Amino acid sequence: xxxxxxxxLGPLSGKVYCNYFYVIMILALLxxxxxxxxxxxxxxxxxxxxxxxxxxxxxxxxxxxNVRLVYSMCMNSM
Numbered sequence: 001x002x003x004x005x006x007x008x009l010g011p012l013s014g015k016v017y018c019n020y021f022y023v024i025m026i027l028a029l030l031x032x033x034x035x036x037x038x039x040x041x042x043x044x045x046x047x048x049x050x051x052x053x054x055x056x057x058x059x060x061x062x063x064x065x066n067v068r069l070v071y072s073m074c075m076n077s078m
Contacts, residue, residue, distance in 0.1 A: 025071050032057075038053060
């Protein structure tokens, strides 16, 4: 039973699985850039949703940073 759980829940071997985090990191960076662009457009248009956009920007930054950190750990662990 332990070997079955080790196969299902155990770590994957090989750097090829780090590519998953690389792709997610690129997508997170694109959404972060989109959030920055939207925030700048809102500032220029004197939008009312400034605080909402700041929270979205913070969320996208944390997502990007988290995925970049995991990708770095994945690459350095092998």
